[in-house]
Amino acid sequence: MPTSRFLEEFPYIVKMLMPLFPKDTTFYATDLENFIFKDTTNFDVPFVKVGAPFAKGGPADRAIQTKQVVIMEIDESYYGMPLKVIAAPAFADDDKTKVVGAYGIAVRRDNAFNLRKVADTYQKGMQEIAAAIEETAASASEITVSEQKLNEEISAISGLASEIIKVLEYIKSIADETKMLGLNAAIEAARAGDAGKGFGVVAAEIRKLSESSKETAGKIRELTRQIEEKINIALKSSEVTLRATQEQAAATQEMNAGIQELTSMLEELTRIAYEI
Numbered sequence: 204m205p206t207s208r209f210l211e212e213f214p215y216i217v218k219m220l221m222p223l224f225p226k227d228t229t230f231y232a233t234d235l236e237n238f239i240f241k242d243t244t245n246f247d248v249p250f251v252k253v254g255a256p257f258a259k260g261g262p263a264d265r266a267i268q269t270k271q272v273v274i275m276e277i278d279e280s281y282y283g284m285p286l287k288v289i290a291a292p293a294f295a296d297d298d299k300t301k302v303v304g305a306y307g308i309a310v311r312r313d314n315a316f317n318l319r320k321v322a323d324t325y326q327k328g329m330q331e332i333a334a335a336i337e338e339t340a341a342s343a344s345e346i347t348v349s350e351q352k353l354n355e356e357i358s359a360i361s362g363l364a365s366e367i368i369k370v371l372e373y374i375k376s377i378a379d380e381t382k383m384l385g386l387n388a389a390i391e392a393a394r395a396g397d398a399g400k401g402f403g404v405v406a407a408e409i410r411k412l413s414e415s416s417k418e419t420a421g422k423i424r425e426l427t428r429q430i431e432e433k434i435n436i437a438l439k440s441s442e443v444t445l446r447a448t449q450e451q452a453a454a455t456q457e458m459n460a461g462i463q464e465l466t467s468m469l470e471e472l473t474r475i476a477y478e479i
Contacts, residue, residue: 206295206303207294207296210239210293210303213230213240214232214242217230217240221242224245226245227245227311228308229241229242229243229244229245229246229248229309230242230306230307230308231248231307231309232306233257233267233304233305233307234303234304235302235303235304236256237253237254237255237257238252238254238255238257238263239254248309249284250281251309261275262274262275262288262290262305262307263290263305266291266292266305266307267292267304267305270302272290272292274287274289275287275288275290276312284311284312285311285312286309286311287310288307288308288309288310289307289310291305291307330466336458365431367423368424368427368428368431
């Protein structure tokens, strides 16, 4: 049966090399079916039991079957500790194409797996925060647009109030002219005597209508002035709100940019954590 001196001397080689390796490292060896050696200087490899068969599809079995180095990550749910296992085929001394067993190194991955968990948790958290801020930014943008429209509408109403005042001034001037016409007509009616009495009554009514129109125009003008004052107050408030929403939108966009940068850094950290 072909043999491998390397496998026979492996325990002694490991003993000499162990001081050079970190405390989370250990070694093992197999023949074609069973584990034949394991080192317990640093820790006991849970899946290695000397004299017991190794698992089919495990690192040693795959190294023997493929005749290549095999690297496997084993989750802590299997053996209570996360492990990175590297197994290599051992060839016969007299036939370098014939595999007679395997040897491997197992490294505890507690720190790396903890780092991965932290990185994954932070990345997920940052993604949720980024989504929330993006939603807030969208809402802030919508509010800004609404405030701009409101500001424009208030400005338009203010312009209409100014136009109403101009029309009232025109009505007042017409009322004044009408009053003068009524007064002149009354004078002419008085000169005409009895023949102008009927026309005098019409002239008096014209003057009354003129006075009434002028008085009504004055009241409307006063109300319009008060409306214009309220509109100006509302316009100033709208401008303040608009500036605040614009500042909020800008601050939210800044925050979102910072979160995206942080998310990119966390993605890089996650990538590094999974490569360790």
